[in-house]
Amino acid sequence: MLLLRNCTAVQFEPCRVEQDIDIVIEGEKIVDTGSNLAGRYPQAEIKDMRHRLVMPGLVCAHNHFYSGLSRGILAPIAPCPDFISTLKNLWWRLDRVLDEESLYYSGLICSLEAIKHGCTAVIDHHASPNLIKGSLATLHRGFVEAGLRGMTCFETTDRNGGLKELEAGVEENIAFAQLVKNNTRGGLVRAHLGAHAPFTLPDAGLDMLKEAQRQTGCGLHIHVAEDRYDVSHSHHHYGLDPIKRLDKFGLLDEKTVIAHALWLQPDEISLLNQRGACLAHNARSNMNNNVGYNAHLPDYTLAALGTDGIGADMFEELKFAWFKHRDAGGPLWPDSFLRMLYNGNVILERNFEAKFGRLEANYTADLTICDYVSPTPLLSDNLAGHLAFGMNSSSVNSVMVAGKMVYENRTFPFDVEPLYTSARKAAGELWKRMAALD
Template sequence: MYLIGNGKLFTRDAKNPYMECGGIIVENNLIKEVGNFTVLKNKYPNAEIIDAKNQIIMPAFINVHNHIYSSLARGLSIKNHNPKNFLEILEGLWWNLDNHLTLENDKVSAKVTYLNCIENGVTTVFDHHASYKKTEGSLMELAEVAKEYKLRTCLCYEVSDRNGEEEMKKAVKENVDFINYANNNTSDMIKGTMGLHASFTLSDDTLRYVVEQNPEGAGYHVHIAEGMDDLEDSLSKYGVRTVERLHSMGVLGPKTVAGHCIYIDDKEIDLLKSTDTMVVHNPESNMGNAVGAPDVLKIFDKGILIGLGTDGYTNDMIESYKVANILQKHMHKDPNCAWGEIPTMLFEHNAQIANRFFQTPLGKIEEGYAADIIFVDYDPITPMDENNINSHILFGMNGMNVTTTICNGEILMRDRKLLHINKEEVMEESRREAADLWRRVNANR
């Protein structure tokens, strides 16, 4: 048992949102009690004290859509690759990259990504993986690193027809094997779901096969209408829009995570709502790929559970929050919009999405919730309380202000020092693996 406290505590609990000098009693992996730091110190005199030193104390972040394997592409320049549209980006960069990834590449990409998540205060990661050079065992490589680094993660493998039927079936099997492994894991820290790339790389036969093979209750993690190619392919081949097609094939539902959803119409939004399908917005990725921007406010207002992800662009959820906020203002030409919806997506909806997979309550500092807690080194230059904390986060903080990260009751980083990871060794290994990967990628150009 230990006592976290002596800081400005923001709980995300509407009944008790803020304490000027808050304290949290943690027992095993759960929050046992929340209250005034001094009162708790007197009540639990034998508890080890984790002193926040007047920093911000808040729940750790959750990222509901990431691509761990993309980490080794940072700084990569591919010969003769000058994409003019999203499909060329996929074919020339990402599909090219994942066709060269080895299991060792997967493992190292997981190390540097999960490490960076800890540094940015992210303790729960939903990842969408692909490494078609070596599919079998790839999700376990990610999971083993997550276990070693003591993070919570939900993994899937990207099923696609782009490499032929045999590789597609290997991808389905990788998902099924991992889902069964995760279902037998009693720690509630590792989960699995069925990964799908997108409608335009999945035939009807493949979708029928996937639905048939997917273990009951596992759900799906799929990109939907991220680019116009997805919509145009669905209309031209099947005569329906993307969401309609996936609905007809049995993919939508309350445990389906739908990334992007840019090119969807009102009927499709109604389908997402009626099936209780979850949506994830990835603002920086959408802008970087020049695919457009979804009307997340319309999706939000419909009552759909829509969260915030990064799509591999960053591991800093505050950065994603900042961009999502200004992107909607720019898109709607309305400086007054998105003030409430985007932080709700990040701080409330992401936790609700995660809790459709993980049983331990997440996202609040409240009795019975997972002890996923961060300290943020931020000294406000103006008054700060529960009424304006989102504005302080938006305009005053970034992920690297995080100094201490606790996940499931385990202290992973304290005073910016990683406690279970040799960062220097990991970074050197990552640079070495990336250089070899880049050489192999460019050797085939």
């Protein structure tokens, strides 16, 4: 049993800031919170938080750990005047040359850096068309070794190998779902059913995913309408809006995560809301790819924040999401984006059969602990403003996942420098393989 003493306890939904709070943890769960609890739990190990901010763990709702070795990439990249050329010239070349070593280090380093930036969980979306079988188990290894909670899936597509590639992608999703099924209680990682985007998924692929959904009970994780091309392709080839096409195959439910969705029609958004699906909004990625702005954010019942592979700094992502919305003349205020940050916990609750996102008894002990000294009062009413205009990931002191400190006093419990050395070597070899594709 562990007692975190003298916390400044922070919750996002509803916003709450409380001083001098003790948090008692046993196993993976919070068992009690309140003031002066040491006398009630004399057997507990005590860690004095010295009034650090203790908050429910931050969740990244959409990421691509396979891109972790692309930072500062030196492989030759042809000009990319639009989004589709960016996919073809950069990302679809990188994912084709991933091997087991580069994928392992990419996933492990991304997991470590997510933790260092305050994340306790990441919802990942994977692609490696020449390394399909076993790829999710390799990513799983990185999650577990780092101590990060999360989900992952393989992005089913036919863009490289037609029907055989579709089948292999679906089989990998099913195999991974079966692998983690035995870890329903206590395991850190769960499975989604991955799909790239409707424009690289023929009806045969959607049929396969529906059958996989029936077999596994897992939800769909897919990019939709990131670019206008996805919409026009769906209209031209299928005579349907992309969300309606997915719904035609029965693929939308409360476990569904739809990434981006910039160019949906209002009735498609209403349909997503009816099905209980979650939008993963990726503000920085949308800006980087110049695909436009999601002006319909206020219309979603459930929206969460992701990064689409641009790290896992959710403090930074919240700021960009807020400032871009403000720049676009949107009506929301920072509290709406703080709620989106909280909503990553809703995804976890729908997949982990546990409670997340609050500092209360029976909730999972996934915690982000920060040093944050403010020149102004930190109150329940202005918490969102502190997140939008002040606090950042440099304040992260410690991170707890499932009741275990995986990062404490800005230090991991093992030496990470050799891992970074190996990752740099793997990245160099990866870039050489990309260059050799030309």
